[in-house]
Amino acid sequence: MFKTFAKAIQSLSVALLMGLPMASSAQQLSENASIVVESPWARASLGMSRPGGAYLTVRNEGSEPISLIGLRAEISGMASIHETRTNSDGVSIMAPADNIVIPPGGMFALEPGGYHAMLMQLQSPLVEGETFPLTLLFSDRTELEITVPVLGIGARGPEG
């Protein structure tokens, strides 16, 4: 059972490496397999002048807390995690979130309405159907490169 599961993940990873835009149940594992990234996706951008937004879920399957401290992407001159907060007057404010602690067994979701990966200074447009690599930086110096499929501008989630 586990073997089949592992195999499925492997084939998914291979598919992602090959650049196929599949997002739904995609999982990407760190080397020590304690960090799992699921369902990454980004919205297509209008050209390169606007910041892009990407979303994903990080699960900590290890026994120690981990901190997600930043992002790096070739496609972006400045990639960072931002939180959208809405204050009591209904005004939405974006604020950088640079130290996200995920407890053992816990998970952290970047999703519309909450946190997002903000990709400033795009070096090339995010084109629907393509993918790009994004590296997640953790406090234990783990760097996990994942492949992010680009969905339409109007996508609502990893399924489109």
Place this chain on the structure above:
Amino acid sequence: MMRVAKIAAIGATAVFAALFVGWWQVDGPGADSAPGKRSLPLTAMEFSLTDQDGRDVGPETLIGEPSLVFFGFTYCPDVCPTTLSDISGWLDEIGPDAEDLNTVFITVDPDRDTVETMAEYVSYFHPQIQGWTGLPDQIAAIADSFRATYEKVEGENGEYTMNHTAGVFLFDATGRFVTTIDYHEPREFAVPKIRRAMQNRTERAES
């Protein structure tokens, strides 16, 4: 006959009760304790903007049909595309009735959001969604009438972002402000609110 009279009496009582509740909430003792936070009715607004096709638009463009109006800007990576996608989903669920619903995205960043930009941006979402822009003082005027706020936040390297009221404003066909739909409010709450605002019109048309 008696039955008809009874139903009429109940109906009249219901109408008076509804009117009373409306008065209580809007002007009466039940009014919002922070005055000025509630949007004006469209009939009390004055503004002149340009839609995605270059046509002049104003409050009169909206009055006559129920309206969904929200503020944003196209350089926004998260809130605005999320809101536009949410609204596209609500319109899909409402189906053909949504054709009678004005759905307007108004930019709070007119320096960057030209008519052409708005046209391209809204084209990626539900075809019913319009994109309006205009002169900064006109954007300020409409935001003020809605009691919406926005401000420019300078970032690094000369880039900037906008903080802005993220909810969706709902007006009935007479232009009366009905309610807001909060940012990213679940569809099962949002769609009934819209349907209610649309119903107001039918009731009024029949009475």
